[in-house]
Amino acid sequence: MPSSSVEIVSKLTVKPPEPYPSSAAGRRVHLTPWDVSMLNTHYIQKGLLFTNLPPSFCTHHILQRLKTSLAAALWHFYPLAGRLVTEKVIDKAGKVAGLQLHIDCNGEGVEFIHAVARNITAGDMLASGEDIPSFIRSFFPLDGAINHDGHSDPLLAVQVTELADGNIFVACSFNHVAGDGTAYWHFFNSWAEIARSEIDLTGIGVKLSRPPVHERWFIEGENPPITLPFSDPSQFVERFSPPPLRERFFHFSSDTLAALKARANHESRTSTEKTATISSFQALAALIWRSITRARRFPPEQLTSCRLAIQNRSRLSPPLSANYFGNSIYPLKAMSISSRELEANGLGWAARRLHVAVASHTDAAIRRLIREYHVAPAVYKIAMFDPKSMMFGSSPRFDMYGCDFGWGKAAAVRCGAANKFDGKLSAFPGREGGGSVDLEICLLPEFMENLLRDEEFMDAVSSTG
Known part of the structure; x- marks a missing residue:
């Protein structure tokens, strides 16, 4: 097996043109039962291997296009550029009676990482009839993070890894409180749609074929925010580490x-x-x-x-x-x-x-x-x-x-x-x-x-x- 060494070349923060569109309901996104229940699970981690890049595309051009298109995509998917916030519910006795969470769409941004795997090729990743190599793990940012970490960590982190043969792997770690697999691939495809377009990406309002719907669904008679019956996150936060698999x-x-x-x-x-x-x-x-x-x-x-x-x-x-x-x-x-x-x-x-x-x-x-x-x-x-x-x-x-x-x-x-x-x-x-x-x-x-x-x-x- 090749050396699993992956070198981080650069890290930066990508922000949307503005924290949230003027058409949005506001800066705060309330969380549904489906969202809140995900606080202890890990970020969604999926990525794609691309092996047919045009020879005329240099690394600088690829990275620049990905960063500018990501900023444009975040204008549409603005909750991903925010952070989780927990507020305490105080009862009449002055004690903490519960916790309420939401996404603060503050435009703080997402992490964009450029990495190089000098000894790993696409063939190493695609070897047929073998277990998935352990080096794949190093292609994903925020490894081991749980969704509750989105209070301080970005809700989305992207890593673009150059392989030894010139191919690239584009990976996202996506906070599961912000969305599920359907939402994840909706974002990933929308980002790609913007990146492959010929339009100017410097402004606000790049149109998408499938604009996201951000209004969270709550059942009749139950209004947000949801109050968790805890006085401190330590009462429910749990980190899971599986045995060797x-x-x-x-x-x-x-x-x-x-x-x-x-x-x-x-x-x-x-x-x-x-x-x-x-x-x-x-x-x-x-x-x-x-x-x-x-x-x-x-x-x-x-x-x-x-x-x-x-x-x-x-x-x-x-x-x-x-x-x-x-x-x-x-x-x-x-x-x-x-x-x-x-x-x-x-x-x-x-x-x-x-x-x-x-x-x-x-x-x-x-x-x-x-x-x-x-x-x-x-x-x-x-x-x-x-x-x-x-x-x-x-x-x-x-x-x-x-x-x-x-x-x-x-x-x-x-x-x-x-x-x-x-x-x-x-x-x-x-x-x-x-x-x-x-x-x-x-x-x-x-x-x-x-x-x-x-x-x-x-x-x-x-x-x-």
């Missing part, structure tokens, strides 16, 4: 997914169903759930479950805009079942459980969860996730490979170390499109070794990347 990408072709979908629907279709109801992703998730459960060598009666990060925008009635900028997700849980049941009943049976969980996530269910949160506000802790379960994050529906800065389609997407634990999976669209999927799977070393020997799982893997 093995991480690997697995590729599933569109043909493989179509076959899994057909198999799952054939095995589980009821007499009243005339069309397929189980999606290809639900079928894939069922395969992974069964395979990882076998790899963990659970005793027959051990209960296990599968969680899917599911977005709420389109499920609310009326729906939120697809351009809603913020968090709007839940870690949806399929019912817990025993290891014996999961193995004995087959792929279709497991996929049906996931399908039922997704189908039940309706407007009424979302509103019930929101009202329950307002009764007892809380902050997620990564340690809360059941180590006997697995959790899918990200989505193959995110437009990752449409993120073109003017250099063409990215060669690969990669993740930092954030929010990883035994049983964490991240889903991405396959680069060739057509409905293919890449999965990044994180497991304890012994479990990964067992998974690589699992015949049903490996038969479904088209290639690794």
Whole structure:
């Protein structure tokens, strides 16, 4: 493996032309239950590898264009240039009765880092059939930061790393209180849209094809701000550090997914169903759930479950805009079942459980969860996730490979170390499109070794990347 040495060449702060547009509701962005609950998780860390830069593009030109377009993008996504603020609620006795948080859109700016990896090439990053190299971690800023750190750290940090072969990796660390994966890729694509345009980037008001919607959604009868039942952040802030993990990408072709979908629907279709109801992703998730459960060598009666990060925008009635900028997700849980049941009943049976969980996530269910949160506000802790379960994050529906800065389609997407634990999976669209999927799977070393020997799982893997 090449030396993982990454040299930081420069760091600077990029600010929007003004703290927030005159059309904005104000300097303060109130936080929803979906936002506040993310205070303990890590920043979202995703990045793209670009291997087809025009020979005429020098590093100085690339960096300058990225910085000026980032400043223009921040005018649209102005909360990212702000900081988190906590205010204390004081009761009649003069004691702290709770904490209230918001984003102060003060225009303080985001961090922009230029780095060089003199001994690492694109080939080192893309080696097929191998674990993800540990040096990837050094391509992401704010490593180890949790979202609560956004009181002092920037809510967004960008690192552009030059590789030894002249290719570049563009990475963002994005505060999860400010937004979810949908919001993250909306920002990343909008930044790229501005960067590849031919317009002057020095002024205010560069138009976007998908301008973000910043008005946060609150359920009827519940007005912001949310009051957390703590007197000091130390009562809820928790930093999570996982044990050593093995991480690997697995590729599933569109043909493989179509076959899994057909198999799952054939095995589980009821007499009243005339069309397929189980999606290809639900079928894939069922395969992974069964395979990882076998790899963990659970005793027959051990209960296990599968969680899917599911977005709420389109499920609310009326729906939120697809351009809603913020968090709007839940870690949806399929019912817990025993290891014996999961193995004995087959792929279709497991996929049906996931399908039922997704189908039940309706407007009424979302509103019930929101009202329950307002009764007892809380902050997620990564340690809360059941180590006997697995959790899918990200989505193959995110437009990752449409993120073109003017250099063409990215060669690969990669993740930092954030929010990883035994049983964490991240889903991405396959680069060739057509409905293919890449999965990044994180497991304890012994479990990964067992998974690589699992015949049903490996038969479904088209290639690794």
